[in-house]
Amino acid sequence: MFGLRGSVGIVSDVARQLRPTLSLHGLWVQYINIGGGVGGDIPDNKRLKYALQHIHGIGRAKSHQIVCELGVENKHVKELSKRELYHLRELLSKHLIANELRKVVEKDVQTLVSIQCYKGLRHMDGLPCRGQRTHTNARTRRSKPTFNASR
Incomplete structure (x- = not known):
């Protein structure tokens, strides 16, 4: 029984590591996990204003408001620094989403x-x-x- 629990834990760890980078027919799709109970993954190959709209409960207006509060304009998600991601998580935690x-x-x-x-x-x-x-x-x-x- 303990072996089964351990193997399930290993499989879930491998799944967590593989999930952020996915290859579909030669197309690479990468996600950044906002985490913290906020609501999930946003694609990192899009601009922040449009990537935030992938979270349930965030539309165009709320996305624009969050980007303006963050002070980051016209940046791709993959170009965000760790500090900006941290501030983004704080801003998203204030909203009712996901x-x-x-x-x-x-x-x-x-x-x-x-x-x-x-x-x-x-x-x-x-x-x-x-x-x-x-x-x-x-x-x-x-x-x-x-x-x-x-x-």
Whole structure:
């Protein structure tokens, strides 16, 4: 049993080392891990303003705001120094992004469902909740749910 645990640890360490640099059909894709529970990896071959948009919860406006606060303009992510990466992590920790944002949204939806308001009932039925028509559109929301064996 101890051998199995040790080998799983070794495999996960190897996976962590291989993940930042990935080769797909001769194309090198590298990522910089922002880490610290912030939300994940951003590609290092793009400019910072556009690379930040790969994190869930950061769009164009928030990305522009973060780059202006950081004081780094028109730089690729791979050109950032360790000090700039540290300040970037601090700035991102102030915002609600990635897994924290997903948890808050899920909690809000569960609150709507528990108080059984209109939007909560639409979420329960799997229908659009923001007034969209369902007669001809909303095919993905109206489709029959697939059978899930885990339920």
